[in-house]
Amino acid sequence: MIEIEHLQKTYQRGDGTPVMALQDVSCVIADGEFVTIRGASGTGKSTLMNIIGCLDTPTAGIYRLSGEDVSGYSDQQRSQIRNQRIGFIFQSFNLLARTTATENVELPSLYRGEAVDRDKARALLARVGLADRADHFISELSGGEQQRVAIARALMNDPPLLLADEPTGNLDSAAGAQIMELLTELHGEGRTIVLVTHDEEVAAYARRELLIRDGRIATDRAQSTLHAVRSAG
Amino acid sequence: MPTFVILRLALRTLWRNPLRSVLMMLGVAIGIASLTTLTSVGEATKRQTLAEFKNMVGTFDVVNISPGGGRTRGMPSLTTVEPTLKFTDATAIAAQVPGVTQVAEVQNAFDIDVKYRDNTTASAMYGISANWLQMHRYFVAAGNLISPDDIQSLARIAVIGPDVQRDLFPGEDPIGKQIRIGNVPFQVKGILESRGAGPGGSSLDNIVFIPVTTASKRLFNRDYLTTITAQLKDPDDPEPVIEAITALLRERHGIVPPGEDDFTLSNPRAAALQVSDVRSTLTTILAGTAAIATLIGGTVIMGLMLVAVSERRREIGVRRAVGASRGDVLRQFLVEAALVSALGGLAGVSLGVGAAVLLAVQRALVPVIVWPTVGAALLLSIVIGLVFGLQPAWKAARIDPIDALRS
Ligand SMILES: Nc1ncnc2c1ncn2[C@@H]1O[C@H](COP(=O)(O)OP(=O)(O)OP(=O)(O)O)[C@@H](O)[C@H]1O
Ligand SMILES: [Mg+2]
Numbered sequence: 296m297i298e299i300e301h302l303q304k305t306y307q308r309g310d311g312t313p314v315m316a317l318q319d320v321s322c323v324i325a326d327g328e329f330v331t332i333r334g335a336s337g338t339g340k341s342t343l344m345n346i347i348g349c350l351d352t353p354t355a356g357i358y359r360l361s362g363e364d365v366s367g368y369s370d371q372q373r374s375q376i377r378n379q380r381i382g383f384i385f386q387s388f389n390l391l392a393r394t395t396a397t398e399n400v401e402l403p404s405l406y407r408g409e410a411v412d413r414d415k416a417r418a419l420l421a422r423v424g425l426a427d428r429a430d431h432f433i434s435e436l437s438g439g440e441q442q443r444v445a446i447a448r449a450l451m452n453d454p455p456l457l458l459a460d461e462p463t464g465n466l467d468s469a470a471g472a473q474i475m476e477l478l479t480e481l482h483g484e485g486r487t488i489v490l491v492t493h494d495e496e497v498a499a500y501a502r503r504e505l506l507i508r509d510g511r512i513a514t515d516r517a518q519s520t521l522h523a524v525r526s527a528g
Numbered sequence: 529m530p531t532f533v534i535l536r537l538a539l540r541t542l543w544r545n546p547l548r549s550v551l552m553m554l555g556v557a558i559g560i561a562s563l564t565t566l567t568s569v570g571e572a573t574k575r576q577t578l579a580e581f582k583n584m585v586g587t588f589d590v591v592n593i594s595p596g597g598g599r600t601r602g603m604p605s606l607t608t609v610e611p612t613l614k615f616t617d618a619t620a621i622a623a624q625v626p627g628v629t630q631v632a633e634v635q636n637a638f639d640i641d642v643k644y645r646d647n648t649t650a651s652a653m654y655g656i657s658a659n660w661l662q663m664h665r666y667f668v669a670a671g672n673l674i675s676p677d678d679i680q681s682l683a684r685i686a687v688i689g690p691d692v693q694r695d696l697f698p699g700e701d702p703i704g705k706q707i708r709i710g711n712v713p714f715q716v717k718g719i720l721e722s723r724g725a726g727p728g729g730s731s732l733d734n735i736v737f738i739p740v741t742t743a744s745k746r747l748f749n750r751d752y753l754t755t756i757t758a759q760l761k762d763p764d765d766p767e768p769v770i771e772a773i774t775a776l777l778r779e780r781h782g783i784v785p786p787g788e789d790d791f792t793l794s795n796p797r798a799a800a801l802q803v804s805d806v807r808s809t810l811t812t813i814l815a816g817t818a819a820i821a822t823l824i825g826g827t828v829i830m831g832l833m834l835v836a837v838s839e840r841r842r843e844i845g846v847r848r849a850v851g852a853s854r855g856d857v858l859r860q861f862l863v864e865a866a867l868v869s870a871l872g873g874l875a876g877v878s879l880g881v882g883a884a885v886l887l888a889v890q891r892a893l894v895p896v897i898v899w900p901t902v903g904a905a906l907l908l909s910i911v912i913g914l915v916f917g918l919q920p921a922w923k924a925a926r927i928d929p930i931d932a933l934r935s
Contacts, residue, residue, distance in 0.1 A: 345930050350849065371853045378851020389846050389933055393544060405529055405537075406851035448850065 297324040297347060297456075297487075302356035304342050304510075316342040317353070318510035324489065326455065329482045331498040332491045334507035340491045341460055343507070347489060348381050348458045349373040378406050382449025384459035388441040390433045396420055396444045397429045403451040419447035423477060439470030446477055457481060459490045463497055475500045529856055538864040542871075545836075552832050553872030555825020556912060560873045560905045562818030564880025565887065567901045570811055572884075572893040581800040584726035586664025588797040589763035591770055593621075593756040593777070597788045604754045606637045611752040612790045615744075617780060618756045624776055627761045627769040632660035634755040635743045642692060642736060643708045649695035651688075652735045653709065655743025661687075663759055666737075671703045671718030678717075678739045682746060685717040691734035693719050712747050714738060766795045822908065825872065826916035833865055833920035837927075844924055845932025858925040865917020866910050873909025877902050 304317040316339045324330055332340050345351035346358060349365060352373075358366050365376065377383075382403075390399045400416040420429045423443035428436060436444065442462060449457055459478065463471030471494075479500055482488050492498050499518070506514035542549040582588060594604040595613040615633060622631040635655035642649050654660075658676045666673070668687065678685055686707060693702055702716040723732040744750060758773065760766055770793050777791055778784075837844075844857055852860075881897055888895035 348849075350929050371855065374848070374851050374853035374856070377849065383849045385849075385933060387933075389842065389849065391843055391846060402847070403850040405533055406847070406853075406856060408530065411533075452851075 296326055296359075296361055297322075297489075298357070298359040298362075299323070299347075300357040302343070302346065302358060303354045304339070304346065304351070305354045315510055317346075320356070320507075320510070320512055322505060322512055322515065324487065326487055327482075327485050328503060329479075329488045329501045330490070330503045330505060331501040332489065332505045332507060333493065333495075333498055334513075336493075338507045339510045340507055344458050344460050344489065344491055348383060349376045374406070378403055379452050380454050380456060382446075382452075382454045382457045384442070384445050384449055384457065384462045386461040386464040388438070388445050388465075390441055390444055390448070392433050395430050395432055396425060396436065396447075399433060399444055400447045400451055402448060407452055416447070416451065419450050420444070422450075423447045437470070438466050439473060442466060442470070442474050443477065446474070446481075450481075454486075456487045456489070459488065461491055461493065463492070463494065471497065529852075529859070534859055534863045535867065537860060538867045541864060542868055548832055548836070549868055549871075552829045552868045553825075553875060555828045556822055556869050556872030556909050557825070557876040557879065559818050559820075559822025559825050560876025560909055561879035561883065562821060563815065563905055563908075564877050564902060565883040566811065566815050566818060567898050568881070568884030568896055569887050569891075569893075571898050572888045572896040575896060576893055578800055580726055581796075583723060584732055585796045585800070586666065587759075588795075588800070589760050590663065590796065591758045591760060591766055591773065592794050592796065593617075593758065593773060594754065594792050594794070595752065595790065596792060597790050603638075604636075606635060606748055606750055606754055609752070609754050610790065611750070612781065613753045613756060614751065615753065617777060618753065620776060620780060621756065621758055621773055625758070625769060625772045627772065628758045629761050630659055630663070630759050632663055632757040632759075633657045633740045633753050634660060634757065635740050635748060635750065635752075636754050637748065640710060640736075642688075642696065644696040644702075644705065647696045647698075649692055649734075651692050653743070653747075654735060654737050655740040655747070656737055657740050660740075660757060661737065663757060666723075667721045668718040669721045670701075671716070673718055674737060674739055679741050682741045683739055684712065684714045684742055684746065685738065686714040687718040687720060687737040688716055689720045689733040689735040690722045691731055692736055709736065709738070710747060763797075766797075770795070822912060826869070826912040829865055829869055829913060830916040830919060833861065833917060834923065837861065837920050837924045840924075841927055841932040844927050845929045848927075848929035849933060854925040857927075858921045861921035861924045862914060862917045865920065866913035869913025869916075870906065870910045873906045876909070877905055880905075 300321050302317055302320040303315070306314045306316055308314055320343060332343065334340050342351065346353050349368070353366055356366070357364060360376065360380070365373065368376070391402070397413065397416050397420065400419055401411050401413065404411050417426070417429050420426060423446055425440060425443055425447070428440060433441060433444070457478070462474055466474065475497060478488055478490065490501060498504055501518065503517050505512050593613065595609040595611070618631050618633050621628060633656065637653050639650045640653040642651055656674070658674050658679050661673050671687070674685065674687055686709065688702065696702070696707065697705070702719060705716050706713050707716060720733070726732050738747070758769065760769055773793060774789065778789065781790055783790065847857060881902070884897065885895040
């Protein structure tokens with residue numbers, strides 16, 4: 296469960312002037328939800344995701360993850376949360392370039408302090424349909440394939456929460472649809488998914504939509520009907 | 529992250545950037561190689577000097593007592609010493625100091641004219657007790673050494689060194705011939721085996737030995753000694769003997785505090801170590817240069833690591849996103865720096881050992897590899913890596929992951 300109360304984030308620009316990326320955001324996302332965050336460019340979507348993902352800390356407000364107030368956690372503690380409870384999927388994939396698909400998938404387990412489970416990494420690659428690409432270098436894979444490696448990596452430590460910031464933004468519609476099918480499947484297994492997107496078609500996969508405007512949540516609406524129609528079709 | 533995982537990761541990163549890795553290793557390798565070579569050659573030279581010194585003094589297992597307080601420079605001789613050390617002092621030391629097995633007496637002078645017919649030479653003249661020659665491992669090539677009977681009877685006999693033989697008896701057998709030492713006639717009893725050269729290369733063979741009693745009563749007419757040599761029962765622990773002899777001689781010479789000793793004790797091993805330890809200015813300059821090269825190697829590592837950190841921003845961001853803490857990133861880069869430096873050190877040590885062996889062989893020295901120094905050099909290379917890796921690692925750890933992921 297994600298609970299956010301009056302969250303604020305102010306950045307310092309290079310010239311010293313402050314930018315209020317988040318003005319006052321409050322919301323609750325329950326376990327097992329599939330939520331999209333939409334909004335114009337520069338409204339603070341990524342900022343909100345980074346705070347939820349413990350990559351960033353809020354300037355003010357409270358962020359509780361599964362009941363724990365993590366706003367004041369140390370770097371060490373936040374790293375452990377990112378490692379074990381959160382999986383990230385980025386627009387630009389963010390894989391290690393001169394490394395094989397399997398090694399990329401294994402990466403989160405290195406920071407878990409346990410022995411690397413290569414079989415599990417390969418099983419995850421098989422699950423995203425890349426069994427025959429396991430030993431390929433990232434540079435040898437297409438964008439869609441790279442994003443599926445990134446999803447396998449996000450699953451390596453079995454996190455309950457997946458955060459995807461415009462995961463289809465760099466993909467054509469076919470590859471994007473594949474990614475969305477995968478995320479829908481993962482949601483079906485009970486994972487919580489928060490997804491940032493510009494694309495209404497992509498947003499339609501989710502059950503709930505948060506519209507952000509000027510650093511605030513402007514609209515919060517369920518869209519189960521739309522989703523149901525799409526899945527049926 | 530477990531240490532071996534970090535190490536494997538570092539090794540892989542170095543392996544995948546071979547050119548950069550070699551560049552990073554180069555400076556440290558050159559520095560460590562020079563240091564290894566220098567210390568090894570230095571040690572080989574030192575051992576050589578020590579061996580030459582031992583050859584000169586004949587034995588390390590003694591304490592030498594010479595007259596005069598404060599350390600007199602150079603070798604004592606009748607013309608330079610104070611007349612405070614007597615034959616009876618030698619007898620007393622032999623009888624009363626427990627750690628002493630035997631005592632030899634010496635009355636010596638330098639540049640004494642020795643003549644045979646029309647030939648003249650100047651040599652070192654040593655009046656010695658019979659046991660002195662055995663203690664200092666002198667052997668005859670022909671004839672005989674000085675015997676206790678010769679001492680008893682104040683015999684006018686001499687044992688001459690090969691240089692004296694060469695100068696006075698070209699093409700002639702000296703045994704039994706009469707030579708004149710300062711106008712006193714002596715009969716040649718023996719010829720010494722050559723001892724070659726001492727430290728500095730001067731000959732040790734331009735020497736004449738006569739009985740110390742004869743020297744005292746018939747040649748120099750002096751009743752004091754230039755050196756008493758006391759042989760140690762336990763050569764490794766000269767200190768108690770030195771203390772006992774000091775106490776005995778102070779008592780015999782009637783010296784009470786705060787009066788200073790009117791004699792000086794020395795242990796040739798200690799003296800030899802001191803002499804052979806004197807490093808030349810050149811060695812010091814070279815060692816300094818090598819140390820600076822190693823430091824420059826460290827700064828090369830730092831520079832290239834700083835560049836690498838900038839190039840690897842995205843990698844750092846990715847690692848942070850999947851759970852690496854700042855500490856994990858810091859450790860990763862520190863270990864990389866230490867590892868590359870240690871590998872450079874290892875290469876340097878191998879090169880240095882090879883060069884040391886070659887140089888030693890070339891200079892006809894026995895090659896010596898000082899393993900503790902080799903170990904210290906390796907340790908130094910690791911420390912250099914850690915020290916110069918600190919700033920890049922710190923920079924890497926402070927990179928904002930969001931920034932790095934967006935780039
Ligand atoms: N590190 C930063 N320093 C200064 N300003 C920043 C920083 N990061 C974000 N901002 C500003 O904060 C605001 C929100 O940025 P954010 O990246 O969250 O927007 P976004 O909604 O994700 O936009 P987009 O749809 O283009 O990705 C923007 O005006 C941006 O310029
Ligand atoms: Mg964004």
